[in-house]
Amino acid sequence: MSPAAPGGLQLVSDPWDPDRISELLSRLRPPLTSHPCCYSWPCAVPSIGPKKTLSMGSSSLRVDAVLGQGAFATVFQATDPVTSDRMVLKVQKPANPWEFYINTCLDARLPPAVRHLFGSIRSAHLFLDGSIMLGELHNYGTLLNAVNLFRAQSDRVMPPPLVLHFAVCILHTVELLHAARIVHADIKPDNFLLGERWGGVWRTTGTFRR
The missing domain is CATH 3.30.200.20 (Phosphorylase Kinase; domain 1)
Structure with a gap:
């Protein structure tokens, strides 16, 4: 543990330490x-x-x-x-x-x-x-799959309006997580799943930290 931070918060040197996580889980009531x-x-x-x-x-x-x-x-x-x-x-x-x-x-x-x-x-x-x-099973791949599809086209880039749309979706999901006091520790294109249509059901997966 590091010294207390301003405001009385106590910083954790490594929140991803397996022993630390096991300790936190052991405190849950009910288990x-x-x-x-x-x-x-x-x-x-x-x-x-x-x-x-x-x-x-x-x-x-x-x-x-x-x-x-x-x-x-x-x-x-x-x-x-x-x-x-x-x-x-x-x-x-x-x-x-x-x-x-x-x-x-x-x-x-x-x-x-x-x-x-x-x-x-x-x-x-x-x-x-x-x-x-x-x-759940999602049949439409990830955001990384979508990026790679455009890379295979002649322009090799995703259209800017679509880039902005996905950027807004990502920021919105991160904002919701932070409001719920949860941090996503592995934000990357292959951790975002696509729904039935562009901008449809948008799923976030990956590593989360409380």
Whole structure:
């Protein structure tokens, strides 16, 4: 911990420190695992891959494909064979319960009229060596995908009015987060998901800090 800042605030030297995050989560009352959409499993993360069927409690999901992969997570598309409902599975190693906690903060703090502007986690499954988050599937890609589409055209740039539109959307979502006392710590084009039309449903994902 660093010395107290002006105004009596205490600065944290590294708010992303895993031990610090674990300490903050341990203080929650009631605990995060008491949430009806948070499940703890006394085993390792099951083997997951395309064409495999994954048992998640009383239901099963068919893993369709890999949608993306990063340093700490792999995102799969999956389908419920009973309802044909499609979703994403975000597999993280090590486990990241903080992401689900921030999701509950978004549910509690954002006005219902704007909650749809941010990604939502249906359920969190915490294992001994990792976690799986079940979330919404978006078929229209990210802002980075849109930028790359224009880069492939003859002009190679996105039209200025569209750039301004997306800039306003980004600033609006960040303003909403700050009003809810949440900081997005990983703002970049591939963390903004596009909806059914330009300027339609606009989703924000990524790393959040309270």
